[in-house]
Amino acid sequence: MAQYVGYANVRAWKEHTCLTCGTEFRYRIERSRTFRTTNPEAAQPGAHNLALKAIAEHSEQRPCPHCGLYQPEMIGAKRRTKYLWLLVFTVAWAILFTILCEAHAFQYDALCWLAMLAGVINFLVQYIAVSGNANRDMARNRKAAKNLIDEERLELVEAGSGPILKSVPLSVAGMGTAWVFLIVALAVFPLAEVKRRVSGWSYNENWYPPVAGPGDVSRYYFKQKVESMRGYWRGVASVKPVNVEKLGLGEHDQFFAATKSELWSNRIWTEAVEDYVLTTIYIDVSFPQGQKLDGTTVDLRLQVDGDAPMVHSRTTYDVVRFKSADDISIKLSAPNAGKQYEAHWWGGIMLGFFLQFIAALTLFHKASAQLKGLPTRIDPIEETPDSA
Numbered sequence: 001m002a003q004y005v006g007y008a009n010v011r012a013w014k015e016h017t018c019l020t021c022g023t024e025f026r027y028r029i030e031r032s033r034t035f036r037t038t039n040p041e042a043a044q045p046g047a048h049n050l051a052l053k054a055i056a057e058h059s060e061q062r063p064c065p066h067c068g069l070y071q072p073e074m075i076g077a078k079r080r081t082k083y084l085w086l087l088v089f090t091v092a093w094a095i096l097f098t099i100l101c102e103a104h105a106f107q108y109d110a111l112c113w114l115a116m117l118a119g120v121i122n123f124l125v126q127y128i129a130v131s132g133n134a135n136r137d138m139a140r141n142r143k144a145a146k147n148l149i150d151e152e153r154l155e156l157v158e159a160g161s162g163p164i165l166k167s168v169p170l171s172v173a174g175m176g177t178a179w180v181f182l183i184v185a186l187a188v189f190p191l192a193e194v195k196r197r198v199s200g201w202s203y204n205e206n207w208y209p210p211v212a213g214p215g216d217v218s219r220y221y222f223k224q225k226v227e228s229m230r231g232y233w234r235g236v237a238s239v240k241p242v243n244v245e246k247l248g249l250g251e252h253d254q255f256f257a258a259t260k261s262e263l264w265s266n267r268i269w270t271e272a273v274e275d276y277v278l279t280t281i282y283i284d285v286s287f288p289q290g291q292k293l294d295g296t297t298v299d300l301r302l303q304v305d306g307d308a309p310m311v312h313s314r315t316t317y318d319v320v321r322f323k324s325a326d327d328i329s330i331k332l333s334a335p336n337a338g339k340q341y342e343a344h345w346w347g348g349i350m351l352g353f354f355l356q357f358i359a360a361l362t363l364f365h366k367a368s369a370q371l372k373g374l375p376t377r378i379d380p381i382e383e384t385p386d387s388a
């Protein structure tokens with residue numbers, strides 16, 4: 001079906017009545033909009049209506065020429081834009097942060113402190129966004145209005161008789177809950193680290209999660225990396241406790257190891273490209289159940305024997321074999337401490353982000369709803385219709 005695009009540029013006088021002194025003043029405002037439809041008759045009027053709607057909803061930043069007040073809708077529009085950006089940044093940061101976590105790009109403890117630091121910055125930015133007050137110095141605003149009149153960007157229609165104030169404070173009513181949410185978010189981000197310190201669990205660098213106890217599974221990354229097509233690799237993993245006698249482990253106290261077992265051989269021909277990715281080799285170690293290992297340091301010999309594809313052309317590929325091995329110690333904590341640490345970690349982070357999101361949403365809504373001025377009048381000046 002044919003698409004018709006209407007375009008309209010509308011110019012109008014927008015007249016405000018000042019909220020404090022009752023002065024009527026006006027300025028020229030211009031908005032253009034396009035409108036897409038399948039009906040050729042509706043294209044241009046549609047665009048015209050959209051442009052008129054934009055003029056009704058938007059205001060220019062023009063202080064009252066008599067008392068200097070920037071009207072609530074002018075401040076509201078500015079504030080709402082600020083809060084919309086804060087809302088967008090809050091969501092984008094939460095997504096980026098989750099990706100960093102999933103990729104094990106940083107240690108767990110570093111990440112929760114990072115979330116907290118970002119929370120402090122978020123709080124300060126929100127606070128500054130609210131406390132900026134365009135009506136703090138009304139004498140300065142009157143001077144600005146005089147300049148705008150000289151530049152023919154503002155006109156006094158009829159002076160009012162209301163009071164001329166020195167300064168008008170900004171309304172922050174109803175925003176208290178948002179501040180409380182932002183502060184509580186700071187406290188819940190490091191929940192896992194608080195729980196770990198209170199419970200006396202040991203922290204093991206380079207393990208994900210860094211806390212492990214009997215019955216837990218934790219991942220260790222070898223220093224060695226392998227380069228392969230699309231980052232494909234697979235391996236067979238093994239784990240051997242070296243100080244088994246000292247630990248007094250029996251036959252039933254088995255450690256298990258697992259690693260990636262990707263079935264890439266079937267896919268390789270359809271995806272054959274010279275697309276090499278460097279990947280870190282990892283091993284997932286399961287610790288045996290039971291109280292016995294609580295608080296002990298286990299020396300482990302970890303090994304992965306693997307292979308990875310290297311494609312040379314559409315018809316040939318090599319399989320590169322590799323072997324990663326490390327001797328590493330891990331200090332175990334109470335049974336299932338790792339699962340609890342991880343649950344607290346994600347719980348704290350997600351709750352923190354949720355609170356930040358709700359706070360930003362609340363502030364946005366307040367800015368939209370609270371700052372409404374007196375009704376305005378719109379007188380269109382001329383039109384330049386154009387449709388294609």
Ligand SMILES: [Zn+2]
Pocket residue numbers: 018019020021022023064065066067068069
């Ligand atoms: Zn005024």
